[in-house]
Amino acid sequence: MSLAGDYDGNNIFAKILRGEAPCVKLFEDEHVLAFMDIFPQSQGHCLVIPKNTTARNLLEFPADRLGTYFASVQKLATAVTKAFNCDGVIVTQFNGAPAGQTVFHLHVHIIPRYANLPLQPHHGGKPADLDVLREQAARIAAAL
Ligand code: 5GP
Numbered sequence: 001m002s003l004a005g006d007y008d009g010n011n012i013f014a015k016i017l018r019g020e021a022p023c024v025k026l027f028e029d030e031h032v033l034a035f036m037d038i039f040p041q042s043q044g045h046c047l048v049i050p051k052n053t054t055a056r057n058l059l060e061f062p063a064d065r066l067g068t069y070f071a072s073v074q075k076l077a078t079a080v081t082k083a084f085n086c087d088g089v090i091v092t093q094f095n096g097a098p099a100g101q102t103v104f105h106l107h108v109h110i111i112p113r114y115a116n117l118p119l120q121p122h123h124g125g126k127p128a129d130l131d132v133l134r135e136q137a138a139r140i141a142a143a144l
Helices: 012-018 063-084 130-143
Strands: 025-028 032-036 046-050 088-092 108-113
Touching: 012 032, 012 046, 025 063, 025 130, 032 063, 032 130, 046 063, 063 088, 063 108, 063 130
Parallel strands: none
Antiparallel strands: 025 032, 032 046, 046 108, 088 108
16 A cells, blocks of 8 residues: 555655755755654664655656666765764665555665664654754765
């Protein structure tokens, strides 16, 4: 059901893209917006979303835009690893609720991993302090 369906223009990421909901932004150009995840699974967890699309997931996104989108994801993942000096980084996304998707506008997670530090759960974690997220976003932006 959630894998196929209509795009809801009132999903939270659509609202963030329209400036109707807040986010802690770290990068933006004509193709993508990147911002800090409000329920981070680790320090530096951020999201990269494509603009000008009604793709709910990767399967619906035009193939001819994937290169541009993932070039941005790669650039941001590189900046995140520099900014946080992490030991690894997860780059992932989920398609459909049974796969773990909760927001139905295509997005990629960039989640730094630190040796011997467990991840917070994908859902049900604690919301981050906004000042902390702002400082982290500034660190990532400076590493771009
Ligand atoms: P999904 O579960 O669909 O893969 O990922 C959605 C992500 O969006 C989750 O990691 C969740 O913490 C994050 N998220 C949900 N609502 C908001 C919000 O209002 N602002 C921000 N910055 N992140 C959000």
